[in-house]
Amino acid sequence: MEWKNKADVAIIGGGIVGTATAYYLAKLGVKNVVVVEKGTVCSGSTGRCGAGIRAQWGTEMNCRLGVAALDIFEQLDDELGLPTGLNQGGYLLVAYKENEFENLKKGMALQNSLGIKSKTVTLDEAREICPALAADDAVGFTYHARDGHADPFLTTFAYLEAAKRLGVTYHRHTECTGIKVADGKAYGITTDKGDIDADVVINCAGGYAQFIAKMAGVDIPNWGERHEIMITEPTEPGVCPPMLMSFSGNYYIQQRPHGSIICGMSPAGHPQDYENKTSWQFATEMSKVLVKLLPCTKGIRVVRQWSGLYDMTPDGSPIIGETDVKNFYHSTGYSGHGFMLGPIAGKILAQTLVGSKPDIDYSMLDYRRFARGELIMEPNIT
Amino acid sequence: MSDKQEQVIVCRCEEITLGEIREWIDRGYDNVNELKRVLRVGMGPCQGRGCQDILLREISRRTGKPLDQVEPGTVRPAVKPIKAGLLASGGE
Numbered sequence: 001m002e003w004k005n006k007a008d009v010a011i012i013g014g015g016i017v018g019t020a021t022a023y024y025l026a027k028l029g030v031k032n033v034v035v036v037e038k039g040t041v042c043s044g045s046t047g048r049c050g051a052g053i054r055a056q057w058g059t060e061m062n063c064r065l066g067v068a069a070l071d072i073f074e075q076l077d078d079e080l081g082l083p084t085g086l087n088q089g090g091y092l093l094v095a096y097k098e099n100e101f102e103n104l105k106k107g108m109a110l111q112n113s114l115g116i117k118s119k120t121v122t123l124d125e126a127r128e129i130c131p132a133l134a135a136d137d138a139v140g141f142t143y144h145a146r147d148g149h150a151d152p153f154l155t156t157f158a159y160l161e162a163a164k165r166l167g168v169t170y171h172r173h174t175e176c177t178g179i180k181v182a183d184g185k186a187y188g189i190t191t192d193k194g195d196i197d198a199d200v201v202i203n204c205a206g207g208y209a210q211f212i213a214k215m216a217g218v219d220i221p222n223w224g225e226r227h228e229i230m231i232t233e234p235t236e237p238g239v240c241p242p243m244l245m246s247f248s249g250n251y252y253i254q255q256r257p258h259g260s261i262i263c264g265m266s267p268a269g270h271p272q273d274y275e276n277k278t279s280w281q282f283a284t285e286m287s288k289v290l291v292k293l294l295p296c297t298k299g300i301r302v303v304r305q306w307s308g309l310y311d312m313t314p315d316g317s318p319i320i321g322e323t324d325v326k327n328f329y330h331s332t333g334y335s336g337h338g339f340m341l342g343p344i345a346g347k348i349l350a351q352t353l354v355g356s357k358p359d360i361d362y363s364m365l366d367y368r369r370f371a372r373g374e375l376i377m378e379p380n381i382t
Numbered sequence: 383m384s385d386k387q388e389q390v391i392v393c394r395c396e397e398i399t400l401g402e403i404r405e406w407i408d409r410g411y412d413n414v415n416e417l418k419r420v421l422r423v424g425m426g427p428c429q430g431r432g433c434q435d436i437l438l439r440e441i442s443r444r445t446g447k448p449l450d451q452v453e454p455g456t457v458r459p460a461v462k463p464i465k466a467g468l469l470a471s472g473g474e
Contacts, residue, residue: 040413040415040416040419041416041419042419043415043419047419153419153420154420157419157420232466233426233427233463234426258396258422278458278459280459283459283460283464283469284469284470284472287466287467287469287470288470290466290470291466291467291470292470297466297467298465298466298467298470299465299466299467300465300466301427301463301464301465301466302460302463302464302465302466302469303426303427303429303460303463304425304429304458304459304460305458305459305460306458
């Protein structure tokens with residue numbers, strides 16, 4: 001696309017958060033938005049993620065964001081004019097310990113108070129939801145039918161294509177190399193392809209957001225943590241209709257509409273090598289979990305494994321809002337849930353930037369909460 | 383270009399046609415990694431072994447880039463599909 005030296009808003013990062021933010025800004029009438037992406041669209045965390053979407057959260061803020069994101073996803077194909085691959089098979093959360101089940105029920109009470117219709121289910125009911133399930137060692141389950149998954153590639157492309165139709169400029173293979181700051185205000189970015197002056201700069205760089213922030217002299221306590229994941233060949237539908245997930249069991253497993261089963265688990269330690277490498281140990285450990293939980297998968301072939309970065313924060317909650325450098329905004333730190341929260345995050349930040357009241361008051365997600373010690377600890381993460 | 387040729391299946395695993403690949407290259411998704419993400423071409427059990435050469439050639443043709451300058455897609459393990467049960471046994 002044609003290079004513009006001047007923009008109303010420059011967005012760093014072409015994942016779900018960057019493209020959704022660009023789309024909602026354009027939709028709200030901001031004419032000149034530029035997105036720069038160092039690789040290709042959704043080549044970072046978005047395109048590597050487990051694709052889940054849920055409202056079963058343990059903090060009020062994440063519950064509000066999660067259910068608002070579901071509201072968006074449910075009408076997104078029509079809004080963007082391209083399919084997003086939404087599949088609402090629910091999330092079936094599995095607890096293996098009494099205190100874990102108590103925590104899930106505590107989360108459920110919070111969710112129910114916010115209009116999220118999650119519920120506990122028995123083992124028999126869990127087997128109706130997921131017929132292949134072998135979880136005799138489970139203590140209890142919670143389930144929310146509106147949860148599920150969408151296709152991260154298709155969703156991000158859909159946002160980008162819709163944004164481009166509204167006039168957004170997109171530059172792939174364009175790496176941000178600096179933030180222009182003067183008198184405590186950001187006024188543009190430098191890239192390896194040229195400079196762009198902009199009234200507002202938004203950091204949507206996922207696992208690399210802390211490096212981008214540093215370019216403006218802003219410190220955020222984020223880190224990119226490598227998580228591994230794998231996928232099987234397509235098999236008959238109905239093997240795992242919901243997203244099966246357990247925090248103590250350390251797994252999430254779901255079946256894509258075309259039949260492949262995707263599964264992942266959190267790594268031991270917190271690998272921060274930024275290399276997106278893979279290990280045979282993961283494939284072995286993950287397969288053990290998969291085959292134990294869904295015994296009928298033992299004859300299904302694993303075709304591919306890869307890894308991606310969780311853009312972690314110390315409390316597992318996102319960072320959204322302006323920084324000490326005026327006109328420089330963050331939308332990052334989604335801690336492994338950027339794909340599902342990206343649509344609502346893009347919408348509320350865009351609303352703020354055009355001077356409207358955001359659908360959700362997200363002021364508590366300000367990054368200065370860490371300095372103040374006001375952490376928003378999210379218990380429901382793997 | 384005849385309709386018949388457009389309907390040729392290039393990626394047999396994911397059933398992607400030549401026509402679909404050309405359509406998306408023309409929309410600007412003109413490299414293997416982007417086409418893979420938008421169409422799932424090369425993401426099935428054969429991992430692109432059957433279709434990547436054709437894909438590279440089409441990208442070269444439509445963008446005018448010499449074939450040896452079109453980057454192949456990222457290669458990911460496993461080299462061959464392996465049954466989950468066999469992986470779970472640790473190969474024992």
